[in-house]
Amino acid sequence: MASYVNTLSKKHVLVTGGSKGIGRSIVESFLAEGANVSFCARTIREDEFSSFTGASHGAQAVGSIVDIGNPDEIKAWVSQAAETFGRIDSVIANASPIIVEATSExxxxxxxxxxxxxxTLIEASIPFLEEQSKASENASIIVISSMAGFEARHPSIAGPYSTLKRAQAVLAKDxxxxxxxxxxxxxxxAPGSIENPNITLPDGTVQWSSYQIVKRxxxxxxxxxLDAVPLGRTGTPEEIANTVIFLASRLSSYINGANIVVDGGMSITF
Structure with a gap:
């Protein structure tokens, strides 16, 4: 029987968009499980997790500046991360530019x-994940889609965000x-209404999250x-991270090609 304890200790995980919001919580959750994390974002301060004290088993987080729209940068990052930690056990595709403008550009x-x-991220990671699979280890990829891709609720109409978030989930199934x-x-x-907090930077300035900007x-x-959620509240980034941890661990060893909806029941008609 699989145990909840130390199932990810000493593993190595890649997380795109890991500096804030859901991605940040995913990184912290893996660190708490004892897994080393290579994360990337469009901008990196290099002190994103300096105040995080919950890492276990000496787990480390290493950040890199990567444009996920640039295939060469993605390939180079994956290779460098694998070389740094000697393995890749899980890949979490979380980053998205969240473009909602209905323009061709x-x-x-x-x-x-x-x-x-x-x-590109999936293809670049496959050889390293396959090595872990052949060594009888757990190898997995988790794509963070969005309920915006399954229900027409987003305030921007005819923009790419909703359509391509649905496409990501279908791509994972394929x-x-x-x-x-x-x-x-x-x-x-597929996260529902997840209320990402603002981030207070070391110099005291506040970086507003996209969710808080919409709320404001x-x-x-x-x-x-909020009124559409039967639980009566928004979700937290940690609740998405908990689902990621489950899907990355051996506890989900027979789950493949699934789309897990985490939305507090908002999509009960879906």
């Missing part, structure tokens, strides 16, 4: 990052057919989302 930029970037026989599981998560500038939309 917005669609092209979002497609390069959300779809072509995701494909890859499960070819990666499963190679011992690599791939699943997606478009409160009726925020209230409509």
């Amino acid at each position: 917005g669609w092209e930029k979002s497609f390069r990052a959300d779809i072509l970037g995701l494909i 890859y499960s057919r070819t990666l499963g026989p190679r011992g690599i599981r791939i699943n997606s998560i 500038d478009n409160y009726p939309f925020y209230k409509a989302l």
Whole structure:
């Protein structure tokens, strides 16, 4: 029987978009489980986790500046991360430019990052994940999609975000057919209304999260989302991170090609 204790200790995980929001909570959760983390973001301060005291078993987090819309940067990051820690056990595709403008430029930029970037990340990681699978280790990929890709609730209409978030989940299902026989599981998560907090930087300035900006500038939309959740509250980044930890561990060893909805029941009609 699989244990909840030390299932990820000494493993190595890649997390895109790991400096804030859901990605930041994912990194901290893996560190707490004793897994080393290589994370990337468009900008890195190099002190993102300096105040985090919950890491176990000497786990480390190493950040890199990567444009997920640039295939060469993604490939170089994956290779360097594998060389640094000697292995890759799980890959968490979390980053997204969150482009909502209904313009051809917005669609092209979002497609390069959300779809072509995701494909590049998966393909670049496969050889390293397959090594772990052959060594009888657990190997997995987790794609962070969004309920925006499954229900037409986003305030921006005809922009790329909703469509491509749905495409990411479908892409994960498609890859499960070819990666499963190679011992690599791939699943997606569709978060609902997750209230990312603002971040207070070391110099005291506050970096507003996109969710808090929406709550501030478009409160009726925020209230409509909240009213649609049977649990009566928004979710937290930690609740998405908990699901990621489960899917990355042996506890989910027979889950492959699934899309896990984590939305407090908002999509009960979905």
